[in-house]
Amino acid sequence: MSVFDEKIDRSKTASVKWELTKVIFGEEDLWPMWVADMDFKPPKAVLDALKKRLDHGIFGYTFVPNTTSQAIVEWLFKRHQWEVNPSWLSYCGGVVQAISTAITAFTNEGDPIIIQSPVYTPFFDMVEKNNRKVVNSPLIREGNKYKMDFAGFESALKEGCKVFILCNPHNPGGRVWTKEELLKIGELCLKYNCLILSDEIHSDLIYKAYKHTPMASISDEISEKTVTFVAPSKTFNLAGLHSAVAIIKNPTLRKQFNQVQKRQGHFGLNIFGIVGMEAAYREGEAWLEDLIDYLEENKNYAIAFLKKHLPKITCMEPEGTYLLWLDCRELGFSDEELRQLLLEKGKLALEPGPKYGPGGNGFVRMNIACPRDYLIEGLNRLKKALS
Template sequence: MTFFNEKIDRLNTASVKWEATKEIFGETDLWPMWVADMDFKPPQAVIEAIKKRADHGVFGYTFIPESTKQAIAAWVSKRHSWTIDGSWLLYCSGVVQAISTAIQAFTEEGDRVLLQSPVYTPFFEMIKQNNRTVVNSPLILEGNQYRIDFAAFEEELKKGCKLFLLCSPHNPGGRVWTKDELLQMGELCLKYNCLILSDEIHSDLVYKEYKHTPIASITETLSENVITCIAPSKTFNLAGLQASVAIIKNNTLRKQFDDTLKRQGFFTLNTFGIIAMEAAYLEGEAWLEELMAYLQDNKQYVLNFLQENLPEITCIDSEGTYLLWLDCRKLGLSDQELRASLLQKGRLALEPGTKYGLGGEGFVRMNIACPKEHVIEGLNRLKMAFK
């Protein structure tokens, strides 16, 4: 039996995914395939490293050692062919904090911040929470894949945008942007003096036939205009340990970002976040390769099931992430009716597409980072909801 088939009871662990459905959906006893965490244990090396540190028994103030910086740099070099320096690294409790920090560091109240919907919900939230102006250049769905409307993208930049929030790979659509697409976006941002924050938290979760390219790695000029955010949280299921990395080559930008962190009172990561991050990047590669094969199998199972049982629902071609973006528009239901059928008839918790902005109407997002039996149960409930 593969490691990832193990069924782990997550109840009574304060699991958002399993125990917060009443607060989020207004219902209990739902089958959860919504929020983006996995139902898998991380690599054993991570668990052992945490146990060893816990056994030491003293948890005083902790700094981030050079070995952790080296582990991050080695991982980025090997997995993404990008040579970075440990001095470029700053740390946050999560990528969402990094997004908010960048907005505070590089824009003023009222400034225009660009994004591309449908996209990860906190992009909108962090812009609004910081009293900036959301500027949307929606993605275009052609066939079964999203593409960028470069003419519309440039038009918004012409009007003046201080910051562009890029989701790469894309959540919820699963696109792994090509080098050419990234270069074109990057050069347009340079042309109109717009800084880029690239959320690359899903960069390790890319299927075999695709390749993630960090946008900052493409040209020397681009590398000076990008804040790249990564984390082991999605890759290794460590979100509860709250550790992420901002890679900023430009000395001036890095100081501005760091100064903003200091104004927030941010000091360092928690001890176990540091320990887990280093262990994962040093010893988690074999586990990740097995994970991606397992996710590929889960994804194919979903595609086959939909084709045979629910042909009205199609899955957007996912090149990365463990999130599937399901197009339910042919069902002819409103978003309220979709939600009601899922919750009342299927007892299934999926993310509603409307959360992701313009273009999300009629879609739902499904998390397949769980044992296959869990996927099968979820799909049977999906069928129950709409048959």
């Protein structure tokens, strides 16, 4: 039995995934496979470090020590062969917060910002809520994978876009962009003097046949025009600790980013975010390797189940993340009909595709980072709803 087979009761823990499902979806007794957190405990080393800090008993003002920065730098080099200087790190409460800070720091109201739909919903939100303009360069579907539309992207750049928000790896489609793809998109951004904000929060969750390439590692020129965001939250299931990092090589950009953070009143991380992050990056690698194996088994199980029981649903082949992007269009339902069948007949909560912008209609997103029995329960509910 794998440690990831353990079933943990998350009720009465203020879990968004398990306790807000009724509020968000409006139905009782739903099986939650929507929001992107895992139903697994983090590595034992992380729990031990948090307990040790708790037992100390004093929780005064805290700074991020050099040991934490060094742990992050060593992790990035070991996992992704990316050499980062500790001085490039700026700490943030979360990646979405950091993207909003970057938008504020590097653009003005009304400025156009490129995104590639379908894509993680807060990309739209952070652009629009900061009174900037979304310029969409939709991804192209080729078989069961997305690819970038380079010609369309260059056309979007010609609108005067100052910033491009990249999702690397891609959420919800699961693409792990290749070095060649990133080089091409990066060179276009250099040509038009467009800054790259690279959300790499899923970068450690890569299946064995693929490799993550940090955008800022492509070339010295591209690294000077890239702000990268990483966090232990997806990798080690630590989202509730609110700890993330912006990696900014360019000192002018780093100064602008830090000035906006200070203006907004952000001064470092909470105690447990610091402790949990350092322990995860220092001692969590063996646990992560086991997790990736388990997730790959879940992915393969789910795809085989769909082919057997729901052959009209096509799963975009994920290369990374623990998310399945399910194409339900061949079933012939509208998005509203799909929603009602899932909620009322299947009692299953999945993320609706239209949330992810143009190209999301007819899709749903399923989170498979759960014990195998939970996955089987969810798939059976999907079958009940849609077969």
